[in-house]
Amino acid sequence: MTTAFGTDRSSDSDTIAAAVAAAAQAAAAAMPAELVLQAGETVADPESVPLPPTPGAAVTAALGGEVSGDIVLVLSEEIVSALTNSPVGPMDVATALRPALEAAAGALGRVRVAAERVEDVVAALDGLRDKGVFLAVPLINGTEIAATLALQVTLPRPRERRGSLDLLRNVAMEVTVEIGRTRMTVSELLSLHPGEVIELDRAAGAPADLLVNGTLIARGEIVVVDEDFGLRISEIVTEAGEYGAPPA
Incomplete structure (x- = not known):
C-alpha cells in the first residue's frame, strides 16, 4: 500500500x-x-x-x-x-x-x-x-x-482485524455515493438563483465515490436500475476487498 x-x-x-x-x-x-x-x-x-x-x-x-x-x-x-x-x-x-x-x-x-x-x-x-x-x-x-x-x-496493519470483521458482517452501514464537490465564496452563495448550474470538481462520466461512514471504499459508474439510481463498482480503493471475502 x-x-x-x-x-x-x-x-x-x-x-x-x-x-x-x-x-x-x-x-x-x-x-x-x-x-x-x-x-x-x-x-x-x-x-x-x-x-x-x-x-x-x-x-x-x-x-x-x-x-x-x-x-x-x-x-x-x-x-x-x-x-x-x-x-x-x-x-x-x-x-x-x-x-x-x-x-x-x-x-x-x-x-x-x-x-x-x-x-x-x-x-x-x-x-x-x-x-x-x-x-x-x-x-x-x-x-x-x-x-x-x-x-x-x-498506519494500517493488514489482516489484523479479520476476527472483528467476522463479528460485524451482518451490521447495517450507511452508504453514500458522491458525484463531486465544489467551493463557493460567500458572494457566490448570496447570488444563487433557481436555474443556475453549479459546476462540480469532476468531469462528466468520471467515477463516483462510494463512502461508508465518510471513508472512501470504492469508485464506480452511475447507472439506472428500475428507474432508481445505482452504482456499478469499477474499483476497490481500500482494504475492504481484502477483508470482504468470507474465510475459507
Missing part, C-alpha cells in the same frame, strides 16, 4: 514529518479566511505545540482510509469571530473548516475525514496523546500564528 508516508510502514520520522508538513500547507490553502498562511516548523512534542496567541476553538475529526487517526485544527479567535459573524449569518465552524481538513487528509493519501466537530482547544489536543505518531504544524500569517494543525496517525 502506497501512502504519503511511503510503502513501508517503518518510514522514518523525516518522511512522516514531510507528509504532515504537506498536509498542513494543503490545509492552509483551503482555509475559509482571506489570509496568506504558510506552514511553519513541524513539532513532535505534544507539550510544546505552537498555538495562536489567542486560540478561539479547535475543530477535530477522525481520519480513515489508507491511514487512520485523528486531526485537529486550532483556530485563532479572529478566524472564529469572522466565521460566526459572516455576512450571510453565523457559519458552523466545523462545517466551514471541513474543506481544510479534507485538503490535509488528501495530502496524506487516500484518506477521508469524518465526524468533524468543535471542541475546547486543550481537550482536543489532549485527545491526541498516546494514540500514535503525533505531529503539529503552525500555520503562520506574516509573523503570527493564525492556526495550528495537529494530528496523530496510525
